[in-house]
Amino acid sequence: MKKNNIGYLLREGVRGIFLHGFMSFAAIWVTVACLIIMGTFGLVLFNLNEMIVELEQENEMLVYIDDTYSEAEAKSVGSQINLIANVHSAQFISREEALASFVEEQQDVDLFAGLEASTFRDRFVVTLEDNSKMRQTEQDIRAIEGVADVTAHYEIAEGFQTVQQILNIASFIIIAVLLVVSMLIISNTVKLAMYDRKDEIAIMKMVGATNGFIRWPFVVEGFILGIVASALAFFLEWGLYNLLETQVAAVDSLNLITIVPFIEVVEIVAIGYAVVGFIVGVIGSLLSIRRFLQV
Structure with a gap:
């Protein structure tokens, strides 16, 4: 033109x-x-x-470690959890930290003054890359040796x-x-x-x-x-x-x-x-x- x-x-x-x-x-x-x-x-x-x-990132999974494991052994499980493709992070929470967190959330702190840390398990707070794969990720985590239980809220995801x-x-x-x-x-x-x-x-x-x-x-x-x-x-x-x-x-x-x-x-x-x-x-x-x- x-x-x-x-x-x-x-x-x-x-x-x-x-x-x-x-x-x-x-x-x-x-x-x-x-x-x-x-x-x-x-x-x-x-x-x-x-x-x-x-x-979604706050919708975390709790991975409880076998209570016969020492703290060092429990922490070693975390490296295996992090190898799972859909895991974004795995934060270790010791028995003592779990006890302190539990007591802090209670209204009557004195009522739980005698509670021992051994009542709780070492655990990991796990966040995922993709919550739609939560069920499969839970199965993969359960298959790891030393994992006693996993709590996951599918309905929220x-x-x-x-x-x-x-x-x-x-x-x-x-x-x-x-x-x-x-x-x-x-x-x-x-x-x-x-x-x-x-x-x-x-x-x-x-x-x-x-x-x-x-x-x-x-x-x-x-x-x-x-x-x-x-x-x-x-x-x-x-x-x-x-x-x-x-x-x-x-x-x-x-x-x-x-x-x-x-x-x-x-x-x-x-x-x-x-x-x-x-x-x-x-x-x-x-x-x-x-x-x-x-x-």
């Missing part, structure tokens, strides 16, 4: 935006609203997923997996619906522009203009609308996210809610908005053009 043609197509695309100023303005801000809803929902799900991962699956499905459906809505908005805006110029398009077709030559100004128009909307949505999302983060930090004195700083996800969000803006703008334009090219 010649440089003159490229310049013409770009100018026509930009001219179409200003020619239909109100509709372009409305399309941009409605698309911004859809993008912010998509982005906010995506970030909320991302943070929930991070919280679930943290909670499976509950976390169920919540993650529901969140993933819900996010896919909602984001897909909002993406379609945004494309239709851009499509209708470009369609109005084409309707106003339908006679001009018909004349261009009759004098031999190709479909591509006619199509590109409207694709440029849709692309610009989508990118401008995505840029505005990105910066508004950044501000809203930081505001929410500040508000949560102010009321959550116990740090029960963990919010990932926006700076850690800024690149992903920026790329996501740019890609969605491009898709919404270009595909929305292409969808609206087809009927008008059939002259």
Whole structure:
């Protein structure tokens, strides 16, 4: 394509935006609203997923060592536990430490003053790489010589997996619906522009203009609308996210809610908005053009 043609197509695309100023303005801000809803929902799900991962890491397995083993022998079992592929860490807890922890948790400390450490077993607190493999990991740990018993909470691990699956499905459906809505908005805006110029398009077709030559100004128009909307949505999302983060930090004195700083996800969000803006703008334009090219 010649440089003159490229310049013409770009100018026509930009001219179409200003020619239909109100509709372009409305399309941009409605698309911004859809993008912010998509982005906010995506970030909320991302943070929930991070919280679930943290909670999963707290869903630990307790591995009790044979009470005939000395402390040195019990510690040696830990090296075998760490060899299991799905084990992230294995922290040794001695009898004495287990006793001190138990007494500390009781309301009436004096009641357990005479309790001896030999009542407890040496143990390991084991965290896993993947909680979905908890049952198999338990079997592998039980097979190690010196392991007397293993406590594992399968129902908690499976509950976390169920919540993650529901969140993933819900996010896919909602984001897909909002993406379609945004494309239709851009499509209708470009369609109005084409309707106003339908006679001009018909004349261009009759004098031999190709479909591509006619199509590109409207694709440029849709692309610009989508990118401008995505840029505005990105910066508004950044501000809203930081505001929410500040508000949560102010009321959550116990740090029960963990919010990932926006700076850690800024690149992903920026790329996501740019890609969605491009898709919404270009595909929305292409969808609206087809009927008008059939002259």
